Amino acid sequence: MTTEHRGLAGPYTEYDGLPVLHTTEVELPLVHPYAPVAAGRYVTPGGGRLTVHKAETSAAHLRVTLDHLGCHAQCTPEKDGAFKRLALAAEGYCVHAKCRHRPAYVGGVLRSFEVRTGTIPLAAFVRAALAVELGDFTLVDRLLEEAEARFGPVRPAE
Structure with missing residues (x-):
């Protein structure tokens, strides 16, 4: 796995038609939407960098970070809204388990989510995030509907 270089100045390079990446990031594996997902750092089909690791706040959570620097x-309003709904779907399971963590969602070019282990399968969560990158919001809406059907509304998506 390659080290992260968030915010450091170049050198940047074109990578397979995706937005430019730091030269150390071109060696990251390209995550496939239907492949198994494990802890690590990947390049996404939409040009982002996806990082999956144990959350520092709780051993019961995984931190999923999606970086679109x-x-x-x-960073369109539609995609921001879809990523927010994805975070709410994960948060529904946390509210039901009586755990609260901050931040449940951090928006912008560096999005951060916390997913409780044993709830939404990691592969399904990542697949929904990758679909949003490509403009498909149906998986996110399905995950949110399933969470709300089980636990009721978490809070409005604003």
Whole structure:
């Protein structure tokens, strides 16, 4: 696994038609939407960098970070809303388990989520995030509907 270089100045390089990446990031594996997902750092089909690791706040959670630095096409209001709904779907399971963590969702070019282990399968959560990158919000809406059907509304998506 390559080290992270968030915010450091270049050198940046084109990578397979995706937005530019730091030269150390071109060696990251490209995550496939239907492949198994494990802890690590990946390049996404939409040009982002996906990091999955244990959350520092709780051993019962995984932290999923989606970094779109340098790719403003991923920061549209529609995509921001879909990522917020994805976070709410994960938060529904946390509210039901009586755990609260901050931040449940951090938006912008560096999005951060916490997913309780044993609830939404990691592969399904990552697949929904990758679908949002490509403009498909149906998986996110399905995960949110399933969470609300089980536990009721978490809070409005604003």
